[in-house]
Amino acid sequence: MKNNRLVCALFAFLLAAAPVLAARPAGHAKPVSKPAAKASPAPRTVGLTAEDMPYDVGGALLLRWPVNPADDSGTSYRVYVSSRGKGGWLQGAEFPASANKGTDIDLPFWAWDGSASEHALRLDLNGLFGDASPGTVYRVKVSVLQNGTEVSESEVKTARAYGNWFRLDRLNNLVMLIIIVIVFFVAVSHAKRKGLFIRRIAGLDAIDEAIGRATEMGKPIYYVPGIGDMTLVSTIASTFILGEVSKKVAQYDSFIKVPHYDPIVMTVCKEVVKQSYLEAGRPDSYRDDINQFISQDQFSYAASIDGMITREKPAACFFMGYFMAESLLLSEVGAASGAIQIAGTDIEYQLPFFFTSCDYTLIGEELYAAGAYLSKEPMLLSALKVQDFGKLVVMLGVSIGLALVLLGQWQHWHSLVNFVTDIFKAN
Amino acid sequence: MKLIKKQIPFAIVFVFGMLTLVSYYVPHPRSVAFLDTVSQWENIVSSFAFLLGLFSLFYTHYAKIKRKGDGWGYSLFVFVGFLAVVVPAVISHGRQMSGADMTPLGWSFRYIYNTLLATMFAVLAFYIVSTAYRSFRIKSMQAMVLFVAALILILGRVPIGEILWSKVLGWTGHSLSGLMNWIVDVPSVAGKRGIMIGIAVGAVVTSLKIVFGIERQYLGKD
Structure with a gap:
């Protein structure tokens, strides 16, 4: 309750201060x-x-x-x-x-x-x-x-x-960010005190099944982190998922292969996989060639992985991260080889290809949530609540904004329409 | 050890994360210069990391050839392919054209590299057909909706679709292309925007987790 009041007061202050901040420099009279x-x-x-x-x-x-x-x-x-x-x-x-x-x-x-x-x-x-x-x-x-x-x-x-x-025109953006940061810390402190309910994500629940299948069949697991670099959130999220997947692989004493497009991503993933094997108590099973660099050319990368999948017939394929045209080239070959496939990307126009050729697909934000979901650490799970809060704010904003704009158009209140569109505008 | 492996990297992540965030709201030339500098650092690190990647690639395939592992013959092509580009590049001093003539490097690019790329891209067409066949098997209500929408889009792109539509459903007063455009512009865009909003919120929260040190898996354990 206290936080809500604080947020409202802050928002009101910033809006009230805006005209003062926006004033033209002295000496330039209107x-x-x-x-x-x-x-x-x-x-x-x-x-x-x-x-x-x-x-x-x-x-x-x-x-x-x-x-x-x-x-x-x-x-x-x-x-x-x-x-x-x-x-x-x-x-x-x-x-x-x-x-x-x-x-x-x-x-x-x-x-x-x-x-x-x-x-x-x-x-x-x-x-x-x-x-x-x-x-x-x-x-x-x-x-x-x-x-x-x-x-x-x-x-x-x-x-x-x-x-x-200061970009005063981005004040609305800053206010929204401040609200999300406040909610973020409230959720984190709340998570420390008591547990949070998190809805099930079928694609992530299937990871155990996929790794178990690979263990039973004695075949490798392919984890493809895509063609993004470490500046992309989807690639970072992919490394979190790789940590949890490789931990399970180590526990089951199965074998994972991680082909890379970007050498920096490879370096980070090496550390992540090594750490997972250590945490699983199987440092002896870790091999340096789990992570291997393939090529920094999109189609060479896809062709090489396609060749490996065709020859080795893996039991499971994970495609998690940033994908472009190679998404279908990879997933279709995986489907033809009979592997159970789990994909996740935040590139919305590649999602249909994964939907049609993979068994499970993580849509956009589910990819970001996957690391926290799999690790089950309360601090990380609390961030999922913040994501839900953000979506709630957007849904309410869209509904209320739409109603106000429609009302403004209907009654010819152009100042109201301008007010609402400015509030929700990304400058 | 904890200081080197945990605290210093976290401090770097926090400081650079905050500075990058702040620079979004600060248009001053110093802010722009900071972003340029960071971008240059990233390029330098990437260049050195590429050498690391190349070493990893050669090591993996050399080890495979040495132990005569399954499909070791394919590993030979890594070295053959590497030499097929690097040797002409050295001979041609890195130039693809010498006046009006094509250098060996230009020849290898045009007749080997570009041809292989075009082949890979062309394969996509066949994969789209096979994946479409799989997704058009109507097993549920959702698959039915997908099939109908796809059928309208496919027919809308070919003249025969419009002819069939005008003969069978012309009395409705609507055109097939109009319906096709509506599907692309309204339900499709609505779905995309929903996904994009979720992605944007998720990206903000993931960034906050990293900047504020809630998510530290990439730093390894103590």
């Missing part, structure tokens, strides 16, 4: 619309302001000026920029007067207060000057064109682009 002479042929000026584009790495300027009510379909704007003290003007952009309004800047409401009564342009300096060095003073000006002819020019403004320290 441009004020000037009454324009209606259809006046006289040169018109624009109330231009130039400042650093907020929440970026420092390669862009933000230009704003009020919309002139006298602008018509023949009016357009041309933006010039220079990095020199004098002259050296480059054309940065040209667009019709109906484009680039304040509301067109793709930032959420807590980070941007643009309106349709002003023009706002993000001027990319890297595209114009190569790598724009930070701290350089740029001069900008805007010309007004009537039917392609320049009729007036704004006064020259100067601004510097610099790197910002």
